[in-house]
Amino acid sequence: MENTITKEKVKKYFNLTESALSRVKDSISKGKETEAKEIIEMVSNYVSDAHHFEDSENLVNAFAALNYAHGWLDSGVRLKVFDVNDDRLFTVV
Numbered sequence: 001m002e003n004t005i006t007k008e009k010v011k012k013y014f015n016l017t018e019s020a021l022s023r024v025k026d027s028i029s030k031g032k033e034t035e036a037k038e039i040i041e042m043v044s045n046y047v048s049d050a051h052h053f054e055d056s057e058n059l060v061n062a063f064a065a066l067n068y069a070h071g072w073l074d075s076g077v078r079l080k081v082f083d084v085n086d087d088r089l090f091t092v093v
Contacts, residue, residue, distance in 0.1 A: 005059045010050075013066040017047060020073050020089040024082040032081045039076040043069045 021043050028036040046069035053062035074091045076082045084090055 005063045007059065010054055010059050010062050010066070013063060013070075014047075014050065014054075016089065017043075017050075017066050017070045017073070020070065021047065023084055023086065023089060024073060024076060027082045027084045029080055029083045035079075035081045036076065039072050039081060043072045046072070 046065045050062045050065035077084055077090045085092055
C-alpha cells in the first residue's frame, strides 16, 4: 500500500538520505564550513536516531527521522551551504 510505512520503504529512504549526506560532505561551499558542520551533525544525529528506531521496529519514527534529516540537507542546498545540482537526491532549483 502507498500509505503504509514498510521496511522496504524505510530502507529506500535510508539509502537516499545516506547517499545525499555523503554527497554534501564533499560539496561544502567556500565560506560555509561552519554552517555545513552544523547541518551535517544534525543530519547524522537524525540518521542515527532512525537506525535506533528501525532496530526497535518503530518504522514510523524511523521514517520521520529520515525525513527530518533529508529536510536539513535540502535546506542546506537551497541556502547554498552545499554546492550540488543533483535533483535525484535534493530539491534544487
